[in-house]
Amino acid sequence: MTGNTRFAVSVHVLAYLAFKDGGQTTSAEIASSVNTNPVVIRRLLSALVKSRLVIAHKGAAGGFSLASAPAKITLLDIYRAVEPQPDHGLDRFVPNTKCPVGSRIETILRTAFFKAQTGMEAQLAATSLADVHQQLKGVCTAKK
Amino acid sequence: MTGNTRFAVSVHVLAYLAFKDGGQTTSAEIASSVNTNPVVIRRLLSALVKSRLVIAHKGAAGGFSLASAPAKITLLDIYRAVEPQPDHGLDRFVPNTKCPVGSRIETILRTAFFKAQTGMEAQLAATSLADVHQQLKGVCTAKK
DNA sequence: CTTTTGGGTAACATATTTGGTTACATTACA
DNA sequence: TGTAATGTAACCAAATATGTTACCCAAAAG
Numbered sequence A, B: 001m002t003g004n005t006r007f008a009v010s011v012h013v014l015a016y017l018a019f020k021d022g023g024q025t026t027s028a029e030i031a032s033s034v035n036t037n038p039v040v041i042r043r044l045l046s047a048l049v050k051s052r053l054v055i056a057h058k059g060a061a062g063g064f065s066l067a068s069a070p071a072k073i074t075l076l077d078i079y080r081a082v083e084p085q086p087d088h089g090l091d092r093f094v095p096n097t098k099c100p101v102g103s104r105i106e107t108i109l110r111t112a113f114f115k116a117q118t119g120m121e122a123q124l125a126a127t128s129l130a131d132v133h134q135q136l137k138g139v140c141t142a143k144k
Numbered sequence C: 001c002t003t004t005t006g007g008g009t010a011a012c013a014t015a016t017t018t019g020g021t022t023a024c025a026t027t028a029c030a
Numbered sequence D: 001t002g003t004a005a006t007g008t009a010a011c012c013a014a015a016t017a018t019g020t021t022a023c024c025c026a027a028a029a030g
Helices: A005-017 A027-036 A038-050 A075-082 A107-126 A129-136 B004-017 B027-034 B040-049 B075-082 B105-125 B130-135
Strands: A053-059 A063-066 B054-059 B063-066
Touching: A005 A027, A005 A063, A005 A075, A005 A129, A005 B105, A027 A038, A027 A063, A038 A053, A038 A075, A038 B105, A063 A129, A063 B075, A075 A107, A075 A129, A107 B105, A107 B130, A129 B105, B004 B027, B004 B040, B004 B063, B004 B075, B004 B130, B027 B040, B027 B063, B040 B054, B040 B075, B075 B130
Parallel strands: none
Antiparallel strands: A053 A063, B054 B063
């Protein structure tokens, strides 16, 4: 195993909401689809609400719904909402500054990691929740 | 903090070996530059030796040296040597297959994660240990 | 051939992260 | 007012990461 399941579960959650097409859905119902505890779902949704991807409706007859059209939500939006900025351990990485390598490597690593992250995020930005929704419905339009 | 320090430390280690320019270096010396325990370094180097990036010399007067020219070693080589294949938690992700979303989301996620990973790896492949070495020496040739 | 030096690796301790769970306050609708 | 939902804190257990000690083995030096 590598990494946590937050991003995977979050995409699942938003895909579920897209599938429900605007209707409100409770955390319990989503949790049943994800096979986990409603609190786990609400924790993730809390972050997604803060990032304005989802709207929470409190009180009886409450639930969650998408804050915007699936075509306007990319996987990158979701990723950024639920994942901390990755640093590849750079904050725990404290080399010996007396060493010519140790004193200069950190900046080099930061640059390299930033480029790698950018490359990944560009790919995430290329897929929208609408794309996911299309695939979910098994609809295959003629082209692509 | 996010992620482990294996990749960052490994790049540091190989940069150190490149800096030593072919000479053998002990795990103790490298550990001093990284500010950690020699065993930690040897554990990482063990993976790098298995991936043929480094040669280990046992016995007295032993040590480690690069297995090939820095220009032939990319950050992607290092990344693959020391990091497990990331799966974004997909092996722990077991949605409810009775649900139309849960039953189909996994394949969609796999595709998305693969694209993201590919985007990141392309960037890592674009930087070689020779590039890192250049930056370390502070050498700035006229063009980029 | 014995000593010395250094890699290889198992074993263990500790800290952190993650995900699940319970509990409970708050909100809003009927 | 009662009910059903979110919001969130608190806690636990499992997994992970890193440091550390210990000990084996290999190879050069003498």
